[in-house]
Amino acid sequence: MKEKVLISIPAYNEELNIGSTIKKLKSFSHGKNWDILVVDDGSKDQTSIEARKYGVIVVRHPFNMGYGVAIQTGYKYALENGYDILAQIDADGQHDPKYIEEMIKDLKEKRLDVVIGSRFRKNTDYHAPLARRIGMIVFSFIVSLVTRRKVTDSTSGYQVISRRVLSFLCSDSFPCDYPDADLLIMLHFAGFKVDEIPMKMYENKTGKSMHGSLIKNFYYVAKMTLSIFTIVLRRITSLPSF
């Protein structure tokens, strides 16, 4: 029996990119038991109208709640509708859908719970701004240190997740504010198996990023450090980290 797969695309103000992302995805999902879900995070533009033109499932937040909440809505949809696997890719066209199949194969063969598409596993021509690159390296190092497993891209939003993890990710302890490095540590402490596969990621043509301004960058570093610290602290004091 073929497993039911949901491709979840969190999107905010992506009317220009969402169509091409869905088209690309459809060319790979043809003939497979894959459904595509667009989670419109209260966009001010025509993102959901554009997405509906392609016959995919579209859900829309009544107002903007942030990236973390949007991806969790995708998890909740998958859990409620009985999907076995959830693949998550960005709406801006940075993620190439050709890796999804390989990631699903990896998930099943190695009996993993989460497979992450890593931009830095192999030498790629992906260039991030220096400050962000340093942040990525530092947090990936911390995650590797805590989980005792090499993690090269803790901030990647390209993920394939098994149903086992979905109910865990739908709980209120899910870190909705930038769920990346801290989430990987939470998953490790909860006993889930996470691995990476190398992938190529395209540059963002619009130059938009959820870590946009200097203040947001600073907030991200401070929040992530505190979040990791409290998760480890809960572990040390034997409080459940989720």
Next chain:
Amino acid sequence: MPRVQQLFFYIVAIFLLVLILNLVRKRKLRENYSLLWIFISFVLMLIVLMYPLLVKFSNYFLANPTSMIMFCGMMALLLLILQLCLMNSVQATQIKNLVQKITLLEEKIVHLKDTSSK
């Protein structure tokens, strides 16, 4: 403490107490939010009533009574802010869950409408 100052503090404390109770009566302020405010107005009255005790207490910390009142006031405000942050955190999670529930229910309605029209 001069009589005028004592009277002023009493008026402020009573005004605060009446204001809070009236807001609770009109259901504009919930009881759980009001408790700390009521406590503060009682403390203010106690300070005026037991002024010599406040002087003794302040001397113990080598501070003057006015600074001590200011310090206690600041601490009370910080406590109030903390209480609000705690409630805000709970409500943020509740709002998030509600938004997600509405979003998913809306999709279910659209799906049901689509299947019934076919």
